[in-house]
Amino acid sequence: xxxxxxxxxxxxxxxxxxxxxxxxxxxxxxxxxxxxxxxxxxxxxxxxxxxxxxxxxxxxxxxxxxxxxxxxxxxxxxxxxxxxxxxxxxxxxxxxxxxxxxxxxxxxxxxxxxxxxxxxxxxxxxxxxxxxxxxxxxxxxxxxxxxxxxxxxxxxxxxxxxxxxxxxxxxxxxxxxxxxxxxxxxxxxxxxxxxxxxxxxxxxxxxxxxxxxxxxxxxxxxxxxxxxxxxxxxxxxxxxxxxxxxxxxxxxxxxxxxxxxxxxxxxxxxxxxxxxxxxxxxxxxxxxxxxxxxxxxxxxxxxxxxxxxxxxxxxxxxxxxxxxxxxxxxxxxxxxxxxxxxxxxxxxxxxxxxxxxxxxxxxxxxxxxxxxxxxxxxxxxxxxxxxxxxxxxxxxxxxxxxxxxxxxxxxxxxxxxxxxxxxxxxxxxxxxxxxxxxxxxxxxxxxxxxxxxxxxxxxxxxxxxxxxxxxxxxxxxxxxxxxxxxxxxxxxxxxxxxxxxxxxxxxxxxxxxxxx
Ligand code: KIV
Ligand code: ZN
Numbered sequence: 001x002x003x004x005x006x007x008x009x010x011x012x013x014x015x016x017x018x019x020x021x022x023x024x025x026x027x028x029x030x031x032x033x034x035x036x037x038x039x040x041x042x043x044x045x046x047x048x049x050x051x052x053x054x055x056x057x058x059x060x061x062x063x064x065x066x067x068x069x070x071x072x073x074x075x076x077x078x079x080x081x082x083x084x085x086x087x088x089x090x091x092x093x094x095x096x097x098x099x100x101x102x103x104x105x106x107x108x109x110x111x112x113x114x115x116x117x118x119x120x121x122x123x124x125x126x127x128x129x130x131x132x133x134x135x136x137x138x139x140x141x142x143x144x145x146x147x148x149x150x151x152x153x154x155x156x157x158x159x160x161x162x163x164x165x166x167x168x169x170x171x172x173x174x175x176x177x178x179x180x181x182x183x184x185x186x187x188x189x190x191x192x193x194x195x196x197x198x199x200x201x202x203x204x205x206x207x208x209x210x211x212x213x214x215x216x217x218x219x220x221x222x223x224x225x226x227x228x229x230x231x232x233x234x235x236x237x238x239x240x241x242x243x244x245x246x247x248x249x250x251x252x253x254x255x256x257x258x259x260x261x262x263x264x265x266x267x268x269x270x271x272x273x274x275x276x277x278x279x280x281x282x283x284x285x286x287x288x289x290x291x292x293x294x295x296x297x298x299x300x301x302x303x304x305x306x307x308x309x310x311x312x313x314x315x316x317x318x319x320x321x322x323x324x325x326x327x328x329x330x331x332x333x334x335x336x337x338x339x340x341x342x343x344x345x346x347x348x349x350x351x352x353x354x355x356x357x358x359x360x361x362x363x364x365x366x367x368x369x370x371x372x373x374x375x376x377x378x379x380x381x382x383x384x385x386x387x388x389x390x391x392x393x394x395x396x397x398x399x400x401x402x403x404x405x406x407x408x409x410x411x412x413x414x415x416x417x418x419x420x421x422x423x424x425x426x427x428x429x430x431x432x433x434x435x436x437x438x439x440x441x442x443x444x445x446x447x448x449x450x451x452x453x454x455x456x457x458x459x460x461x462x463x464x465x466x467x468x469x470x471x472x473x474x475x476x477x478x479x480x481x482x483x484x485x486x487x488x489x490x491x492x493x494x495x496x497x498x499x500x501x502x503x504x505x506x507x508x509x510x511x512x513x514x515x516x
Contacts, residue, residue, distance in 0.1 A: 009251065009260045010227040012203060013039050013244060014048040015276060016061070017077055019235035024450065024470050024477045025280040028501055029061050035232075035275060036065040039072065042268035044244075046073040046099060046227070052091035053084045057505075059091050066095035073097040073138065080104040080128040089135045100132040101170075103142035106149040106157050118153055125160050133165030141166035142205070147178040147186060155194050162196040168227060169200050173216060176209025176239060183216040184223035191224045203227035206242045208234060213242040214289075218250060221260055232276040233284055233291060245269045245290040245322065253317050270323040271348030278383035281468045281479030283455060290322055323348060325375055333367035347375060349382055369485050370462050380457045380466055380483035384493075392500045393418050394443060401488050403431040413438040413492070431488045439495055447473035447502060452491075457483060467494040476505045 016032050019025060027035070032050070039047050049065040050058045066074040074095040076088030080102050092098035104125065105113065111121060125141070132139045141161035146154055158169050171186060178186070187204065191197045204220035204227070206213040217228045234243030248264045273291035277284050286293045296319045319325075325346060331339055337360050344351060344359070351359065362381055367373050397414040408427035411434035415422050424441040428434030436449070451470035456463045465487040469480045480498025484490035 007226065007260045009221055009225075009262050010045040010201065010203075011043070011244065011248065011262050011264055012046040012048065012075070012227050012229045013044045013231065014205075014229055014241065015039070015231040015235055015244075016065075017048040017050050018229075018237070018241050019231035019276070019280070020050070022235055022237050022240070022280070022282070024472075024479065025235060025282055026477050026479070026505075027279050028504065029057060029064070031279040032061040033064050033068060035272075035279065036072075037068060038268065038272055038275060039232075040069050042265045042272060043263035044072050045263060046075050048075045048077060048101065048229075049092070051077045051088075053078065053087040059087065062088075062091040063094065066092045066098065069095055069097075073099045075099040075101050075140065078102045078132070080124060082128070082131055085128065085132050085135070089132075093135075097138065098136055099138040099140055099168075100136055101140040101142065102128055102132050103144050103170075103172075104128075105145050105174075106143040106154060107145035108150070109148075110145050118156075122156060122160055125157055126164050129161045129164035129166050137165075137167065139166045140168040140170055140203070142170035142172055144172055145174040146171040147173040147182070148175070151189065155190065158190055158194050159196065162194065162200055167200055168203055169197075170203040170205050170227075170229065171220070171225070172205040172229075173207060173213075174205075176207035176213060178206070178216055179210070179212055180215045180219035184219040187220045187223040187225050201226045203229055204242075205229035207236065208239040208241065208243075211239070213240070214246040214250065217242045217247050218258065221251075222258065232272050233282065233288070235276060235280060235282060243289070245273060249290050249317060249322065252321075266321055267323040268348060274379055274383065278481055279479070281451065281470055281481060283453065283468065296324060331367070331373055332371065333364060335363075335367070343375075344378060344382070347378060347382075366464075366485070370464070372460075374458050376457045377464055377483075380464055383466070384482055392496075393503050394496050394499055396489075396492055396496055397421060399435065399438075399489065399492055401431045401435060403488075409434045411435045411438045413442070415439075415442050415496075417442065432491050435488055435492045436495055439492065439499065443499055445471075445473065445499065445502065447471040447499075450477070451479075454487060454491075465490045467491045469494045469498050471495075471498045471502055473502060473506075476502065478502050478505055 020027055036047055049062040052059040052062045062076050074092050076092045078084035078088040085102055088100050129141055143154055143157045187202055202225045204217045204225040206216045228247050230242040230244040232244050234240040248262050251258055251260050284291055340360055340363055341356055395416040397416050399413040402410045409431045410427050412425045422442045424438040426434050426437040428437045450472045453468045455466045457466055464483045464485050466483040467490040471478050478498050478501040480494045482490050482493035482497055
């Protein structure tokens with residue numbers, strides 16, 4: 001039960017906008033909709049679904065998310081330009097609770113880029129917020145690079161935005177430059193000195209360049225900000241954005257000294273983290289707070305002894321609080337469909353009957369090859385499902401690889417391309433190289449392999465390998481991922497996954513250079 005005396009802090013998730021701007025983190029339409037659905041279900045108050053004017057693909061994703069959302073406000077980003085604002089509105093207007101978010105860089109260097117004087121910019125802000133406000137009564141204004149903007153000019157821009165009708169004022173630390181005390185003082189100063197400040201919600205939006213995004217966001221809340229802008233896993237350009245899981249769990253665990261509430265169902269955090277890691281291709285570092293593989297692992301002898309005697313000795317939160325079920329043996333090849341459904345539900349996956357049928361076939365196939373199937377194996381199986389490009393034009397039919405100490409290594413592969421079987425026999429500098437050469441022969445492309453990464457899903461020599469690849473072609477970046485007990489097969493499937501996404505991306509225009 002929410003304690004009514006406690007202050008509510010709104011969680012504004014920008015994984016699909018600022019997070020997706022991280023080079024290489026681009027997501028497909030269906031992946032975005034799936035992530036948004038999960039964010040909505042887990043209690044995110046506002047979902048920034050994208051930048052509708054950036055490309056037709058961005059527009060379509062924001063629009064579909066707006067139509068599907070049940071609880072969350074759906075926000076579209078717009079530069080301070082009529083065309084951007086109108087396009088954002090077109091994309092979100094079907095949502096039950098649409099929000100337009102418009103911004104301009106107000107610091108000296110940003111003013112230099114736009115060539116606007118302070119007076120010109122002040123007028124422009126008035127006009128743009130007024131325009132947005134004529135479309136909806138839910139308007140968010142951001143003074144980009146606020147933490148490096150002269151205080152007098154920042155106060156002036158915020159006052160103009162409030163007078164023009166903005167209902168949320170965002171104060172971004174665009175380059176991750178501020179520190180906790182300064183972050184708090186800035187918010188306190190704006191609330192105390194800007195006329196009308198008591199009628200709006202102040203938001204904090206921090207980047208993590210100096211590793212202080214979480215601390216800066218929490219300091220801003222203590223000074224009066226009531227909206228935190230963040231991303232799952234801290235995904236975002238450069239060092240990323242404030243991590244949703246960190247601020248939410250900090251407010252929950254240290255509620256004694258930070259008495260603020262969020263609406264987030266924290267038991268969905270792990271599921272969201274895994275989904276974002278797998279679709280973005282940005283693996284979570286092992287020692288990442290809250291969602292890292294080691295976050296709840298107590299390896300050292302001293303810790304283990306303490307844990308056995310009393311879990312609270314070293315544990316400030318329980319794994320189940322973030323939705324981390326204990327690693328357990330799941331099932332073997334004799335397990336039935338109902339057991340699989342119930343296990344997947346425990347892990348956070350709700351499946352329709354047809355989806356379950358498909359997953360069950362793949363589960364049986366895995367159980368045939370791998371005696372012990374763990375939770376992590378099922379998560380990997382489900383990730384393969386999530387990252388599919390939808391209609392997969394290219395499918396792997398069969399492959400055989402010869403490797404060993406005497407090269408060159410060889411690959412014989414049969415692909416189904418738009419339903420037609422094609423065959424290639426190639427050599428390479430190692431089995432993976434030979435495999436990728438086969439794919440290049442059958443699906444000619446100029447994309448550069450920008451990332452190739454392998455992770456073991458569990459321990460043991462029969463463990464599945466999760467392979468992530470990133471392909472880059474003419475500025476378009478796509479990520480592919482797949483898991484298999486055979487690392488080279490996983491590599492081939494991950495590459496094919498990326499190629500399928502590339503086909504889809506080729507049909508859409510490349511996104512423009514966006515904001516920070
Ligand atoms: O970091 C930033 O300033 C942004 C704005 C667009 C809000 O992402
Ligand atoms: Zn940002």
